[in-house]
Amino acid sequence: MQTTPGAREMVALVADLSKQYGAGEQRVRALDDVSIGIARGQFTAIMGPSGSGKSTLMHVMAGLDTPTSGRVWLGSDEITRLGDAALTRLRRRRIGFVFQSFNLVPTLDVRGNILLPFHLDGVKPDRETLARIDALLGSLGLADRASHRPHELSGGQQQRVAIARALATQPDIIFADEPTGALDTRTGREVLGLLRSAVAQSGQSIAMVTHDPIAASHADRILFLADGRIVADRGAMSPEQISETMLGLERGAVAGGGSRA
Template identity: 80%
Template sequence: MDILSSDIGAVARVAHLGKHYGTGGQRVTALDDVSIGIRRGQFTAIMGPSGSGKSTLMHVMAGLDTASEGRVWLGDDEITALGDAALTRLRRRRIGFVFQAFNLVPTLDVMGNLRLPFELDGRGPDTAERERIAALVAALGLDGRTGHRPHELSGGQQQRVAIARALATRPDVIFADEPTGALDSRTSREVLRLLRSAVVETGQSIAMVTHDPVAASHADRILFLADGRIIDDREAMSAAQISETMLRLETAA
């Protein structure tokens, strides 16, 4: 599959990407000749049955894993052959992450967690960045909580902190791996609205791996994977339409 012309100039993209684990008879193919881009200013959902390769695709695009074959770009910069140190700098400065497990530092309070990406880059936030952090704290309902440590917050509050931390540095793209997986349905809807508003109001680019049709229904575009290949690429769909598509994939698997 060749990359679509609409994906050229994407915020992140891969061409003829392959990813394998093991050798010989133990070799497993996680991704098989995948060419796709994450478009700027869009909310993209990545879906597929368990073992379809969706998390592997996200990890390779985010520089958390390496390609076995093919090429990987962040914007116009090819990252395929970058070493660990260069990839670490790139992730710190240009990519935001939101995970199911929140991944907040338990010994830091909320403000410490929000400032962490800047401090890992060897600096403190400048005036504009401090104002942005303050605006995120207010917008995400975290006023009065900035001195609390993660264990003093609800799951929804912790995920809001993780989203604020991901947005604070204005990254090129945010990768979200099952961001609502540990939340109840009401809190999940709240978190998805926050992600959606980041796209609509600030033009943020988000790629979200999820198994949840309701979560995916918030996206502008949905990529469906099966057996390491992209088998469908759709514009926004309802949760019911997504469920039907997933059921077909799982029945065919």
């Protein structure tokens, strides 16, 4: 397992990572000595029972939370001790996010939401970037919705806008947190197909937290967490295989008498 930042193909990496909340008897260890890397051009699903630490791992890797101990890299750059301003710049320029709740700005139209990361970073997109965004709108079926605001779109269309926004800056990695959680089954599968296409066609790297075995079956690699530790690191699996693995982890959590935040 990769635990140092030397491998060029790793777009995100953590080593000896621990995260604790609270103190004394109230202390909860959300992550416990985790070392893992996310490879370039790979679709990785992160799964585990409720309270296993999967969302905490994603937040720490994305610079949204800080570890109690251990180290975090984005590519070859260690971000563990960066200040808030530097982390904010890094997230805008090198990380894309897709959330369950879409997180679109209601007063901006589709194009405005997609261009928002550039404006927040004080960057004026050049002609080539704007042409690429137009092509992205077309490929996601949004070309005729560019002037619509979020309330004029379906849930699936709003998530497509969120995906376009995440892809627009050509980030090193996209972190997706339950991206199909607010969608119906058919629309959810379409969104997963779009993420899968971003990996296959442009070599995008995606790390997705999900509880859905069908969603995870779209991934090249599946990390299973339990009690703050990675307990299995698998390649592509069928929904049935994933469900069986998850059931075993949940039974183990019940037998162990506890869980982590």
